[in-house]
Amino acid sequence: MARRPTIIDVANCAGVSKSTVSLVLKESPLVREETRAQVRQAMNELGYVYNRAAANLRSTNAGLIGLVINDLRNPFFTEFATSAQMALSGRGYATVVANTDEDPGLQAQVVGSMIEHGISALVISPTYGAEEDTFGPLARAGIPVLQVLRQVDPSERFPFASLDYARGGRLAAEHLLNLGARRIAFAGGVEGRPITLERMAGYLDVMRERGQEPLLLAGRSSRAFGRDTAVALSEDRPEVDAVICFNDLVGLGMLSGFLSVGRRVGRDIRIVGFDDIEECIMAYPPLSSVRCDIAGFGRGTAATLLDWLEEGRRPPPESRAPVSLVARASSLGA
Template sequence: MEKRPTIIDVATRAGVSKSTVSLVLQNSPLVREETRQDVRRAMAELGYVYNRAAATLRQANAGLIGLVINDLRNPFFTEFATSLQMALSAAGYATVIANTDEDPALQAQVVGAMLEHGVSALIVSPAYGDEDRTFDAIARANVPALQVLRQVVPTGRFPFAAPDYPAGSRLATEHLLAQGARRIAFVGGIAGRAVTDLRMSGYLAALAGCGLPPLHLPGRPGRAFGREAARQLAARHPSVDAVLCFNDLTALGLLTGCAELGRPVGQELKIVGFDDIEDCAQSFPALSSVRCDIAGFGREMAKTVLTWLEKDQRPPPETITPVTLIPRASSQVP
């Protein structure tokens, strides 16, 4: 028996999202008349019949957005998720949030469950590894989906948005150079990952412009690694007089390690973090950091996905938001 056409088939034929087809079926005024005609034409060509009884059962999930985060233990991602969820809630949408803990298999599982439960769109800060397993499932479901903060698949398939990581590391490195640093290390970040390369790129360019050599101490970014890096720097690289860290958690761990070693921060060793989480201003000494305005970024991503859903306006392949440097005592000459 021939397979009955689905709402996804209609969306594919009309060149719109599944959510747009749903809005047309609900006679929503949010859909442009031209788009409405395209969808109706696709329905007629495919012989699609609207099952209103089944649609009624799905109404409980209408307006549900899936948010998948690689590491909710990190305050940077927590603030992003909170800001985005609050913005979606203000617009009348509910958010289901999942933490994948950097596990690609778990990511594929939670994304599959969200799709089965009828989410209208997905926003994914992805884990690395086996990316196609997750994103092929999203493509088959024809659900609007954004990659945020990390890019793991081509932007032509799934739009990507992130703060301007290269500009951030360049600003931080130029600041350290202006404070008199001449041997600057980059601490943290797993070697070979795209996000590590992006966060290092401005640092490498700034040093190259001054004819200074780089030094990378790779490792899974976090407080534990930062604390250990303080010992590595003291024992193996005593000439290093400044550090740019992959993220603030690494930098905060580095502050702890320096305190244990009795090494003065801001004088003997200057430190800059990345992300500017709340703890930076409360640490001692206060931690300089690259501010990504992650709360504002979350609100912007909520606006982006709602525009895609309600107005069928797909975002550009890549959106990069500005960053600033917040100098504090950890990197400034007293």
């Protein structure tokens, strides 16, 4: 006996997501008429029969979006998650948010639970390690999945959206050199991780172009690392007169570290952070930073996901949002 066609078969035939087919079956007004006709044609071709009674048992989870974040303690990721959730809510979707705390086992667990509870789509800023434990079930689930800010599955199964980190590193390095910096270090980021390589890429390019030797100081992207590294630089590498930080947390830690040893930030040492979280403007001195407009990126991520979910417009395999440099007293001086 031939296998009965499934909703996934219909989605593949129509060239849309499983969730889009589901919306058509529920007669949702969110789907364009052109897409609706495309799905119905696929259903007719395959002989698909909608089991409304079974679907009603699952309807309590319709319109539920998963949002999985690697580190919600970091204000950068908190702002992204909040902005994306609010944008999804504005379009009538409920969001279930999970923090994985950089634990791949926990990530696989929460993603599996979200799939079981019937999410319609997923946005994930993933942690590193055991990638197939998370992305294998997602591929089999057949729902739209968008990787953001970090890419751990390089296949085209899961489109990737992020920011132009390489451009940000270049802007920071050129800014410091134009101010007269002679020895610039890059501080923070776990050595060898793709996100670390992305954020330092522009800095390395500028150093090479200017014939200068880079100085890479890998480590946890935290205030504590920034503070300790500032003290160590002052003692061991006093010739360093500027630092580009992997993120603003490292930069904020450096502000206090250099202050503790009597070095004047903005004069004796210039610092540029990365992300431009809200705390940058409130620090003393205010921290220069590569601005990523993470709130705008969160809203854009929500719009991209819903275009895919509702209209079947799959995003490109990779996209990058622009960044800019916000110069403040930590690099400009008083």
